[in-house]
Amino acid sequence: MIVIDGSTGEGGGQILRTSLSLSMITGQPVRIERIRAKRPKPGLMRQHLACVLAAQAVSGAQVSGAELGSQALVFEPGALRPGDHSFAIGSAGSCLLVLQTVLPALMLASAPSRLTLSGGTHNPLAPNFHFIERAFLPLLARLGVKVEATLRRHGFYPAGGGEIRAVITPVVGGLRPFDLLERGAVSDSFAESLVAAVPRRVAERELSLLQAALGWSGEQLRVPVVRQNEGPGNALMATLEHEQVTEVFTAFGEKSVSSEQVAMRLLREVQAYQASTAAAGPHLADQLALPWALAVHQTGQAAAYTCSEVTEHLRTNLDVIQRFLPVNAGLVQEAASRWCVRFVPSL
Numbered sequence: 001m002i003v004i005d006g007s008t009g010e011g012g013g014q015i016l017r018t019s020l021s022l023s024m025i026t027g028q029p030v031r032i033e034r035i036r037a038k039r040p041k042p043g044l045m046r047q048h049l050a051c052v053l054a055a056q057a058v059s060g061a062q063v064s065g066a067e068l069g070s071q072a073l074v075f076e077p078g079a080l081r082p083g084d085h086s087f088a089i090g091s092a093g094s095c096l097l098v099l100q101t102v103l104p105a106l107m108l109a110s111a112p113s114r115l116t117l118s119g120g121t122h123n124p125l126a127p128n129f130h131f132i133e134r135a136f137l138p139l140l141a142r143l144g145v146k147v148e149a150t151l152r153r154h155g156f157y158p159a160g161g162g163e164i165r166a167v168i169t170p171v172v173g174g175l176r177p178f179d180l181l182e183r184g185a186v187s188d189s190f191a192e193s194l195v196a197a198v199p200r201r202v203a204e205r206e207l208s209l210l211q212a213a214l215g216w217s218g219e220q221l222r223v224p225v226v227r228q229n230e231g232p233g234n235a236l237m238a239t240l241e242h243e244q245v246t247e248v249f250t251a252f253g254e255k256s257v258s259s260e261q262v263a264m265r266l267l268r269e270v271q272a273y274q275a276s277t278a279a280a281g282p283h284l285a286d287q288l289a290l291p292w293a294l295a296v297h298q299t300g301q302a303a304a305y306t307c308s309e310v311t312e313h314l315r316t317n318l319d320v321i322q323r324f325l326p327v328n329a330g331l332v333q334e335a336a337s338r339w340c341v342r343f344v345p346s347l
Helices: 013-026 046-059 095-106 129-143 200-214 259-274 282-299 312-324
Strands: 002-005 030-033 062-064 072-076 084-088 113-119 146-153 162-169 186-196 233-242 246-252 303-307 327-335 338-345
Touching (some): 002 013, 002 312, 013 030, 013 046, 013 282, 013 312, 046 072, 046 084, 046 095, 046 113, 095 113, 129 146, 129 233, 129 282, 186 200, 200 259, 246 259, 282 303, 282 312, 282 327, 282 338, 312 327
Parallel strands (some): 002 030, 084 113
Antiparallel strands (some): 030 072, 062 072, 113 162, 146 162, 186 233, 233 246, 303 338, 327 338
């Protein structure tokens, strides 16, 4: 049994999710201790428990310690169970994090799966639906995995109530690793402000500031139609499409935070990415680590991608991956805001 210390590195929920994913894939049982030890409220919260129960459902695992507040968990996976699954968090916790947990295993399963996930779809500190749909899934498709994701209903924090559906078609003939080193020329850039049960003027102020700072045209500024009963919520997003990769950055409105402050938060992330020549931003770099490592493990071929920043989140994720898979993950800084993450098979 592999023993993982959940307090190492960034000490958050990603250690749990990556451990569950790799336990299901490799068949190795795992004990995770000191879960989320570095968070203000350590242990399993509702969205983390939902990830554990989802992993149990799709792998027939024997589990102990799966309860709210638990800081230790034993997970012994069985055979994968692709097919139809529904998972409800029961709060505004991110349902994209549940998808992140079970997707790596189901994309390598023997049959397709259809998932219905309910909870939060646009949450701070978690990948939102549009980021997964536009930035992550197209790169997964290049590895050989087809995932069709549909947003049925927005779910903003703290109300939740969102729903997504995902149809996962497993890879045929193994994952196909590739190098993602350059982003390529810009093909499109646009900003959107999602407002539900929030005055439209909030969106207009946010977009106006972005327009002034980035020099974008009115056609690049959008206020998509969102059903007002899906709120209250406000998410300001910038999508940067390039030949080889699409990046999505998001800032969230919240009480006592002005529209200008929300826009400035987003602007700082966009400008940091624009100042780099790397393919992936800091959040996408973290999402790519596990599928890249799996592709290298399956084929024995090295593969790499570049990113604009190496976060503690990414470093911790790489450490967990190397506990389960015989791959080496190297980090090389090529410039002030350009890093290369390279995976090679262990000898």
